[in-house]
């Protein structure tokens with residue numbers, strides 16, 4: 333390891349030279365209370381900024397052991413330190429100083445979710461932060477004095493103020509850790525309480541805008557009010573007793589007039605698979621971790637999915653035991669999305685009428701009279717939702733303002749009125765008795781079997797041009813995979829671009845495990861087991877700070893949306 337003076341010497345030597353001379357700084361430097369590792373030096377000021385790491389000994393940070401002694405706490409601590417580092421960059425880094433990315437210091441920017449991230453890791457007795465730096469230049473000429481300020485002035489201040497217990501806001505730090513720990517605890521308890529989700533009294537569900545995930549800060553915001561009959565309480569390890577609305581296993585409807593807060597409630601439940609930062613408003617909106625949001629997604633490709641539980645006898649004898657299309661319709665895409673979720677395994681499906689195909693959700697009496705079942709390939713969801721629970725143990729939470737037919741199949745009916753939930757189960761059941769549904773059930777006696785799929789390895793080609801592997805995440809919802817693009821814009825439980833980035837690289841791992849025998853589920857399980865056992869770092873040969881935890885469901889969703897995917901059905 334070189335001394336920090338050595339870095340200064342190199343910088344002075346390369347001053348005013350062509351940008352390429354920066355390459356010489358690659359390596360490790362001892363800064364006394366931290367070590368700087370320059371992993372990769374950008375080729376020019378406009379390229380992606382240079383990748384670096386800072387390491388401090390965990391002992392030197394004086395972080396108390398209780399901030400990382402369990403996995404849950406460690407994840408929250410690392411997430412918190414990423415945020416502090418991010419804020420201290422804003423505080424101490426002057427920013428743009430020269431051409432291109434000159435002067436930039438950056439770290440993954442966390443949103444409202446607390447996630448396992450690789451931006452800060454704890455390993456072998458040290459704490460490591462991964463960040464990037466735009467090495468400064470005027471035009472393409474190295475500007476060493478500016479680089480010196482970044483390395484010897486700004487970076488040490490950022491490090492000093494971010495990674496040492498003494499300089500951290502202890503109250504905030506512990507609140508972050510304890511909130512996240514409580515959330516994990518609650519999620520782990522749901523099943524034994526017979527619940528699939530929990531929405532705390534007083535939770536703030538609406539967001540500031542359609543493109544902003546921070547809580548609505550309006551005076552008009554209505555905090556969540558739990559109806560007495562749905563009240564459950566639980567004692568959390570840090571916060572103590574908490575009261576909330578328990579959403580039980582089975583079939584739950586969220587009904588109510590337009591604009592009364594139905595979708596907002598469902599959206600919060602969808603994201604209850606993640607922990608949220610203190611102050612978010614959804615800290616104790618908690619959902620089982622394998623819950624999957626389902627929506628219609630017309631235009632998507634589908635590869636040999638057995639959608640026969642929902643759809644049979646398509647025109648001209650098209651197969652639905654192995655349904656493929658380059659351009660799915662609303663209903664076929666929604667059916668495929670459900671079967672694919674079941675293939676991976678889920679205990680809760682969530683559906684919003686706003687993003688559903690009407691003909692997939694319901695077929696009413698008059699339509700049944702007009703068109704006998706023989707001419708309608710679709711068995712609507714209403715006729716399968718109970719069987720889904722009975723046969724497969726999969727619960728459903730459904731937003732449906734437009735059809736009271738669903739009263740017949742619901743266990744619980746929650747009605748939203750002016751953003752307040754009411755338990756209308758009895759009311760709805762009485763109405764269902766008084767006005768008997770005339771429609772006939774078309775679902776049969778069982779949900780129906782479906783065949784699972786085995787991915788064919790050679791249908792994956794990550795190469796592009798001369799590169800054997802070219803996989804790049806583009807923001808939250810696009811992955812460029814070789815010469816193809818994967819569109820994840822309908823995967824609504826993806827929240828952080830670092831997840832997308834990790835999923836892109838995880839596909840490569842998945843290919844590695846494909847052996848023409850493992851099913852899609854077995855392949856993604858193998859990848860996730862490796863990631864959970866050895867950390868997200870297994871996804872990359874070089875240290876990356878831009879990974880965040882993702883679920884097997886979202887990895888499978890990406891694989892399913894690769895347009896070259898080919899599978900063979902098992903058995």
Ligand code: ADP
Nearest residue numbers: 538552553554589590591592593594595596751
């Ligand atoms: P619905 O699905 O019932 O038509 P939405 O959930 O889309 O209604 O909500 C309609 C509007 O009301 C949205 O702009 C949302 O931000 C706002 N909203 C939702 N819940 C609340 C609340 N608890 N307090 C204040 N505004 C809310």
Ligand code: MG
Nearest residue numbers: 594595596686
């Ligand atoms: Mg809505």
